[in-house]
Amino acid sequence: MVKRRWPPSPGWRTFLRNHAPDIAAMDLFVVPTIGFDLLYAFVIVRLDRRDLVWINVTANPTAEWVAHQITEAFPWDEAPHYLIRDRDQIYGSVVTRRLRAMGIRDKPTAPASPWQNSFAERLIGSIRRECVDHIIVLGEAHLRRILRSYAEYYNRVRTHRSLDKD
Template sequence: MDLFVVPTISFRLLHGLLIMGHGRRQILWFGVTAHPTAEWIANQLTQACGWEQIPRYLVRDRDGAYGEIFVRRVRSIGIRDRPTSPRSPWQNAYAERLIGSIRRECVDHIVVFSERHLRHVLLSYMSYYNGTRPHLSLNKDAPMSRAAETAGRILCRPILGGLHHQYARI
């Protein structure tokens, strides 16, 4: 779990919340707000995990936005909270790398107008990242595994307004 900042066209700063699973580096949840509070982050975690699919532990940084309300919610759900050491982004390397990919592959190329627009862009990117984007660490597969297509004509489908493309055989 990690927070990142995205500027809008009016130079307002929006905060994105990323929750990812470490197993296959799958994006589980995106949240967007102008003012992240501990209560909002706790609600986002509850919505992402639900009460049935509870992870065993949660790796996060020591951002001041994670307040006492958040810590109490994590404990009440039954998740072991593992904050990283101060000024140690390498201890949450998967999340930091994913935020860098989101910036390089998506947000740096799109002008964001509002919270709603950023949420739509991030959900579109999540669909692309989890279902289409190849990962070298996953043997050039996507986090949500897919079958190899070996026969048929190749079609190109634009994603995120042509920023990325999905190639599929029919």
């Protein structure tokens, strides 16, 4: 019997390139305060135009809180078809059910593969380098104001090299 040679399946980068207008990515990152408390910032970015869709802060992230943030970020029919996330334990069944209810296909990355969520990771790096590393954070409300101001700058003023500085 002759083995059939199938064309190789498309890779992760091909998937991202083909579906970029319909994909968003989300992630959490930690920001220390002046009192050495840890705050968690949550970001959602759309891949096609690198738009920072949602940013918020909490001292105690829960699956319910993340699910609520997703609902707030995508009102009505603005939800993407796919949402890339890492395999953090914070995204429990509550988040998965919320995504399914909104018609969003959950795309968790492979374990220990941050490069698969490169858009969110790059955004977090930019937030750290351009903003948070230069400011002493006083508390949750202070960080929220800082990050909302940065989001305004990021979406309206800052040029994006990958988009030909558009």
